[in-house]
Amino acid sequence: MNKKEITILLVDDEPDILEIVGYNLTAEGYNVLTAENGVEAVKIAKKKNPHLIILDVMMPEMDGIEACEQIRKLPDLQNTIITFLTARGEDYSQVAGFDAGADDYITKPIRPKVLVSKVKALLRRLKEDESSDNVVKIGNLVINRDEYKIIKDKKEIILPRKEFELLSLLASKPGKVFKREDILDKVWGNEVIVGGRTIDVHIRKLREKIGDDSFKTIKGVGYKFVV
Amino acid sequence: MNKKEITILLVDDEPDILEIVGYNLTAEGYNVLTAENGVEAVKIAKKKNPHLIILDVMMPEMDGIEACEQIRKLPDLQNTIITFLTARGEDYSQVAGFDAGADDYITKPIRPKVLVSKVKALLRRLKEDESSDNVVKIGNLVINRDEYKIIKDKKEIILPRKEFELLSLLASKPGKVFKREDILDKVWGNEVIVGGRTIDVHIRKLREKIGDDSFKTIKGVGYKFVV
DNA sequence: TATGGTGATAACATTTACTTAACCTCATCA
DNA sequence: TGATGAGGTTAAGTAAATGTTATCACCATA
Numbered sequence: 001m002n003k004k005e006i007t008i009l010l011v012d013d014e015p016d017i018l019e020i021v022g023y024n025l026t027a028e029g030y031n032v033l034t035a036e037n038g039v040e041a042v043k044i045a046k047k048k049n050p051h052l053i054i055l056d057v058m059m060p061e062m063d064g065i066e067a068c069e070q071i072r073k074l075p076d077l078q079n080t081i082i083t084f085l086t087a088r089g090e091d092y093s094q095v096a097g098f099d100a101g102a103d104d105y106i107t108k109p110i111r112p113k114v115l116v117s118k119v120k121a122l123l124r125r126l127k128e129d130e131s132s133d134n135v136v137k138i139g140n141l142v143i144n145r146d147e148y149k150i151i152k153d154k155k156e157i158i159l160p161r162k163e164f165e166l167l168s169l170l171a172s173k174p175g176k177v178f179k180r181e182d183i184l185d186k187v188w189g190n191e192v193i194v195g196g197r198t199i200d201v202h203i204r205k206l207r208e209k210i211g212d213d214s215f216k217t218i219k220g221v222g223y224k225f226v227v
Numbered sequence: 228m229n230k231k232e233i234t235i236l237l238v239d240d241e242p243d244i245l246e247i248v249g250y251n252l253t254a255e256g257y258n259v260l261t262a263e264n265g266v267e268a269v270k271i272a273k274k275k276n277p278h279l280i281i282l283d284v285m286m287p288e289m290d291g292i293e294a295c296e297q298i299r300k301l302p303d304l305q306n307t308i309i310t311f312l313t314a315r316g317e318d319y320s321q322v323a324g325f326d327a328g329a330d331d332y333i334t335k336p337i338r339p340k341v342l343v344s345k346v347k348a349l350l351r352r353l354k355e356d357e358s359s360d361n362v363v364k365i366g367n368l369v370i371n372r373d374e375y376k377i378i379k380d381k382k383e384i385i386l387p388r389k390e391f392e393l394l395s396l397l398a399s400k401p402g403k404v405f406k407r408e409d410i411l412d413k414v415w416g417n418e419v420i421v422g423g424r425t426i427d428v429h430i431r432k433l434r435e436k437i438g439d440d441s442f443k444t445i446k447g448v449g450y451k452f453v454v
Numbered sequence: 455t456a457t458g459g460t461g462a463t464a465a466c467a468t469t470t471a472c473t474t475a476a477c478c479t480c481a482t483c484a
Numbered sequence: 485t486g487a488t489g490a491g492g493t494t495a496a497g498t499a500a501a502t503g504t505t506a507t508c509a510c511c512a513t514a
Binding site for chain 3: 387388389390421422423424425428429446
């Protein structure tokens with residue numbers, strides 16, 4: 001996801017804060033929307049579907065907590081990250097904030113650098129969320145997509161990229177037969193043309209490293225991973 | 228399976244975590260049970276048979292690892308998904324966790340959104356197991372096109388491609404007579420020309436493997452599959 | 455520039471599926 | 485009754501698909 005495509009909704013009743021924070025986030029390349037109260041915030045959130053919402057707790061009309069609750073009810077905004085702006089030490093509002101469905105909070109007074117790095121961290125989390133189950137366990141195998149490693153019987157195995165992708169694909173649905181063409185599509189990409197024996201050779205390496213029994217050949221069709 | 232019917236057992240010795248995580252899961256519509264230590268967890272798991280168990284590793288009385296092992300021993304809880312709560316980077320506990328029979332782990336500090344999406348992903352896995360998409364059952368036969376296998380009286384039979392396709396075709400409409408030319412069209416493709424005895428030979432092999440009675444010859448016409 | 459890992463390929467071996475041919479059985483009907 | 489046609493059976497040959505190994509080009513890295 002490109003920064004340009006990331007939309008942040010900034011909600012505060014003080015124009016100064018909107019301007020300073022907004023300036024800093026815009027300078028970072030984010031697409032920034034602003035609202036001056038909860039009612040407006042909910043309206044904009046509904047329409048623009050931002051990735052991140054920064055909500056001041058104390059606001060006229062509708063406070064941040066209530067706005068947050070309303071926003072959380074909207075089905076399209078389930079994956080939006082919401083963070084509060086709260087005065088330091090106001091512990092109660094933090095709890096209430098989490099209760100309302102917030103993911104984090106930022107304490108006032110706001111220091112632009114801190115805020116920007118927090119925003120970056122939160123958006124990084126969004127990415128992590130998108131690829132949520134990066135660790136898969138099948139039988140005595142643990143496949144960790146994040147760290148690109150395999151654990152078999154407590155022992156770590158490092159696989160080259162193609163082998164890892166191939167194993168990863170086959171193990172994503174144990175038992176299911178993947179046709180050769182499907183494997184080529186998913187591991188090699190459908191533009192790439194490789195020779196006829198390429199898949200076999202990679203399967204062979206996996207059989208060597210992971211175990212012969214785990215990979216079954218279905219002649220004329222493809223391969224499957226079995227537990 | 229409706230969300231309301233899904234039960235999650237949450238085990239942690241810190242009431243704060245039980246509350247925050249419990250709140251988030253309840254808000255998602257899950258039925259949440261809690262326990263404060265391993266002993267209690269095992270007791271509740273045995274009684275309530277939850278679909279998913281979230282276990283803190285570090286707990287007084289009985290730690291998560293041991294609780295997991297005990298739970299895994301219970302026959303009713305074989306299909307339960309167990310996931311650990313573990314401090315980030317505690318690599319050892321992850322390995323030990325998988326060893327004890329866990330399916331996944333969630334790192335602390337807990338971020339509600341991450342946890343919820345992970346829970347959803349895990350439960351999606353549960354659903355997939357239950358739904359049989361590309362599977363057809365006829366009599367004591369189960370034909371699984373995804374895995375390219377046949378199950379007859381609980382025993383797995385692997386068939387070569389042509390035999391599989393032939394059986395698959397005949398069994399798609401039990402009782403219906405398929406003309407020889409139709410079979411050739413569908414299994415062999417209408418450009419391929421094969422000798423007169425080819426179909427018979429394949430039928431013979433199926434009769435050998437699946438059972439003589441299942442395939443009836445209609446002289447001058449073709450074959451049909453009967454239950 | 456040397457090194458080592460990766461990934462593709464070619465050449466060959468092996469395995470398996472599929473087809474065929476030859477022969478057999480059985481029912482039907484002139 | 486024996487000629488005919490349809491399908492059944494078997495083993496063997498062939499073709500197709502996959503397994504195996506060695507080798508090479510490429511790339512990053514020391």
